[in-house]
Amino acid sequence: xxxxxxxxxxxxxxPRPDLVxxxxxxxxxxxxxxxxxxxxxxxxxxxxxxDMLIIMSNYDGSDLGATFDGYATSVKVRSVAHIxxxxxxxxxxxxxxxxxxxxxxxxxxxKTFDLADEAAAWAYxxxxxxxxxxxSA
Numbered sequence: 001x002x003x004x005x006x007x008x009x010x011x012x013x014x015p016r017p018d019l020v021x022x023x024x025x026x027x028x029x030x031x032x033x034x035x036x037x038x039x040x041x042x043x044x045x046x047x048x049x050x051d052m053l054i055i056m057s058n059y060d061g062s063d064l065g066a067t068f069d070g071y072a073t074s075v076k077v078r079s080v081a082h083i084x085x086x087x088x089x090x091x092x093x094x095x096x097x098x099x100x101x102x103x104x105x106x107x108x109x110x111k112t113f114d115l116a117d118e119a120a121a122w123a124y125x126x127x128x129x130x131x132x133x134x135x136s137a
Contacts, residue, residue, distance in 0.1 A: 005032060010025060021052075024058070026060050027063065028062040030063055037072040049082060086110045087113065
């Protein structure tokens with residue numbers, strides 16, 4: 001398990017290399033969003049298709065610099081072609097609605113879970129099998 005520079009995000013261990021999992025543990029800073037984006041970018045380059053799991057155990061918003069970071073934005077834009085499943089646990093209601101809506105208009109399967117249902121989220125991704133097997137990027 002590795003941690004972003006300011007510690008607001010940690011990378012969680014995942015059962016397969018094409019599943020990237022992060023836990024948000026506070027207010028996301030610019031250095032932390034850049035670190036998270038870099039880890040995601042590396043996974044997309046290595047595997048083509050990936051699945052992503054975000055656990056928002058203690059999300060406390062984002063610094064303005066994190067919200068408008070150019071590198072993070074470029075990774076988000078490119079991720080549409082690389083992320084197969086985007087699963088978020090514990091998203092605030094406004095974010096949950098946006099995640100579910102984006103899944104209807106983008107070629108990424110999105111799903112949200114309550115914090116109490118973390119095991120179900122991991123099981124959902126386990127049942128989906130490797131993302132890299134569906135490589136089409």
